[in-house]
Amino acid sequence: MTSHTRLVSWHGPRRELDTQLPLPTKSEARQTAASSFIIIPSRTHLSTNLLPRQSAEDLDTPSPLPQSQESLESALKPHDGTLPVPSSRVCKGTSKLTRSQTSIGTGYDLANAIFSPDGRNFQVEYAIKAVENGGTSLGIRCKDGVVLAVEKVIGSKLLKPNANKRIATVDRHIGVAFSGMVPDGGHFVDRARDEAVSWRDIYKFPIPTNALAARMGTYLQAYTCHSYVRPFGITAIIAGFDPEEELPVDGEVGSGPACGAGGKVAGKKHGGPFLYMIEPSGLYWGYYGAATGKGRQAAKAELEKLDLASGTMTLEQAVKEAARIIHKSHGEENAKDYEIEISWISGRDGPTKGRHVEVPEELKEEAIRLAKEAEDEEE
Structure with missing residues (x-):
């Protein structure tokens, strides 16, 4: 067998190596390539270099050509067919x-x-953390309406009083309070208003509170399914008083066993006060009393003491209780100044005439004064 020599050039990072190497025969080259070698074209010319197969972690840095004839012959040995074991x-x-x-x-x-x-879902959990860093918000459902209250921490003495509201009106009969990131809350309110307007345009009737809660829950849930958006950093409390109307049948048909579902319920009317809370995940529930934000644990403990399910509390009593709970959940360890926002909504024969409005300033000041006196008595 005639021996041939050939000039092989290896170009590595900033170095060149010229070595006289024996050229393998065609049969040896085929056997070698099929077993454990790959053919890589040179970077500078069309000659082929036979290089040992590299592992996945060494692909970024090419291995140098063997420096001696013995190492080359060792590398050219046929492969036994076994796969390398990862380190x-x-x-x-x-x-x-x-x-x-x-x-x-x-x-x-x-x-x-x-x-x-x-x-x-860690992104949703992080959004809940953002809510927990915000001021406390709560809602109380009474026999004749719903009350919303929010603790608004004042970050600077230069801020205008009663600015940057955390409670907003969505429709005449629906209000929203939120805790968490204020810009997210503003977008939530805008979307809720669009839903209310769309419902009026289509059905020529005010949107029911439960329908708005369902639509906004679906909207927030959609922001947990796509990677190009992030979840809302708020928890919203929706309060509404749907117009009370006589039902054409006895009982509220199709609404479950609790409401009759086709049975006979004397004097049953459609509408009344409703309270819902929507979380960043889109989950929403109906409540008699709901609280969220930094002081949610203390606020929930106080709400559970009121026995709201009995339906005996009036709107004025709920306003005073809301101010007391907000004041107590703020805590002495929190030295920052804060304001309390309180709104309410009643039926058409109540103090708000079926509209969501802020409580009168006199009633609000009285509620705050009673809250401070109750705290002093406890001390």
Whole structure:
């Protein structure tokens, strides 16, 4: 067999290597390429270089050509067909990253459309954290209406009093209070108003409170399914008083066993006071009393003492209780100044004539004064 020599050039990072190497025969080249080598075209000319197959972690930096004839012959030996086993360093690093991702959310909190292996959506949980950093908001459902109250922390003495409202009117008979990021709350209110206007245009009737809560819950839930948006950093409390109308049948048909569902309920009317709370995930529930924000735990504990399910509390009593709960949940450890926003809504024969409005200033000041006196008595 005639021996041939050939000039092979290897161009690595900032270096060149010219070596006289024996050229393998065609049969040897085919056997070598089929077993453990790949053909890589040279960067500078069309000659082919036979290089050892590289692992996945070495693809970025090419391995140098063997420096001696013995090392080249060792590299050109036929492969036995077995696959290389990944190094323990790679396996350990991968398993450690997986455990870290599962416990603290690394890798699974980059988009809100990703669930962690244990079924958590970290972006939604982060949005709930934003709500917990906001002021306390609460709602109380009474026998003749609904009351909303919000603790608004004053971050600077230069701010204009009674600005940056946390309570807004969506429709004549519906109001919204929220805790969390104020810009997100503004967008939520704008969207809720659009839904109310759309309902009036289509059905020629004010939107029911439960229908608005369902639509806004669906809207917030959509922001947890796409990676190009983020969840809302608010929890909203929706209060409304739907117009009371006599039903054409005895009972509220199709609304479940609690309301008759086709049975006979004497004097049953459609409408009345309603209270809903919508979370960043889009989940919403109906409540007799609801609270969210930084002081939610203390506020919920106080609401549970009022026995709101009995339906005996009046609107004026609820206003005073709301001011007391907000004042108590603020806490002495929080030295920042704050304002209290309170609104209410009643039926057509009540003090608000079926509209969502702010409580009169005299009643608000009296409620705040009684709240401070109650705190002094407890001390």
